[in-house]
Amino acid sequence: MFLLILIGSWELATRRDWVDPTFFGSPSGVAAYLWSGLFVTGSIFKDLGWTIAATLISFVLGSAAALLLGLAFARFPSLQEFCEPYLAAINAMPRIALAPMFLLWFGLGIGSKIAAGVSLTFFIVLSSTIAGVRGVLTDWVILSQTLGATPTQLFCKVTLPSAVPVIFSGLRLGLVYSLLGVVGCELIASEHGLGQQIAYLSSSFNMSGVMGLLLLLALLGMGATWLMNRIEKVLLAWQ
Template identity: 35%
Template sequence: MMSRKAAHRSMLATSQRDAPARRRSRTAVKVVIARALLIIAVLAIWQGVVSAGLVDPFWISSPVLVAKEFWTQAVSGTLLSDIGITVFEALVAFVISSILGIASGLLLARSPFWDMVFAPLIVVLNSMPRVAIAPLIILWFGIGLAAKVITAFTLVYFILLVNTLSGAKNVDNDIRTIALLMGASRRDMLFKVTLPSALPWIFAGLNLGLTYSLLGVIVAEILSSNQGLGFVIAHNAGSFNTAGVFAGLIALSLVAWLFAIVMRTIESRLLSWKPSTTSA
């Protein structure tokens, strides 16, 4: 009899432990369904407005026309080629900007003097409108890979620099003191105390920086390029092909969404101890 009661208590405890996971699962399913219904509703309204003749499809196209244009470009292979070019340029810019931004943030965190020296300069440079200087970058570096990477670099570098610096400055003083009392060297303080403590801040910057690297490349491609998603959007806009513009925007949105999923997956693996406050 006691064994049955014990088994019942064990099953009850297991059920109570699994309850939060089941609630999260049900919530996730509801969120996916709500998102799908929202998208379907928007597309239905869009198509209905055009089909009813309330708006000329020349101005806003329609979901059917956009789907046909997207399929035509995808089957021809030109869209996939342009996606590949934009993704490559964005990733190159992101990697270079992230490495230099994180390194700069950590170095400034170790030297309060140089942090104070560079602080006004960082604020001024970070406040400059990148779209305004993009034509100048293209003038200097042409329409090749370098111009796209540098344009994106001007966006991403300061995001990683500021986030890394802020994270490094917010290390728990108790942890820092304990590490020093245990004889930690400057190298140990950097790699075993400062960097791990700043990782949540760094990943927040990486999430934002990956998106901005894509936006920076797109801006450069729109202004002056003969390939890439930015070129697809600008070319179709110039030829008054509204469906083609929307097809390029959809492709861009899909790339940005995949970037976000990859970055969130990496973050969840490396920061599994940190409660997530964002949704994919």
């Protein structure tokens, strides 16, 4: 109900010239833009495909690297002690400020967008992996050792399964941040992608188009979160 009132008020304000649609767009303009781009010309699908592809690739690469390194840290604590200062320094860098460097190194194509997404996803998933491994109950570890579990058995059958819920919270957030990194890099410079279209529409004062693409990105984020929640429930059905 609140959403309907908000949309209705927005449309009324633009029709009565209480707000300038040049700067705020209008619900009817957003609907017309999305309808045309999705169902008439289909022009949005190409940019949508580029953004989704870059997001998924960067998420898979960043998450895989983070999971492997986080589990290696759990198995070899001395490795974590050695790497932690360097990783903390790199993580402190604002990734959006590195986007121009990614564009210089990897070009305007999908490579620079993947690099931006990986740089955001990696540290989020790494932090959740380390936190999940450290959060394993000490009683379970002691009991397993008492029953004669080897270090490998302890890691595979106690530590890793217990850390899955925390790891998945990082994966869920990492997928969203991967999308943010890709779109943020596309906004700066890109051949294709929703971010590139948003930048173009903003420069041409087509705010209805901008709002439409922002709505599409919001729906993508919601869909990604829902998908990760479903996967988590399937993997944790044993609990």
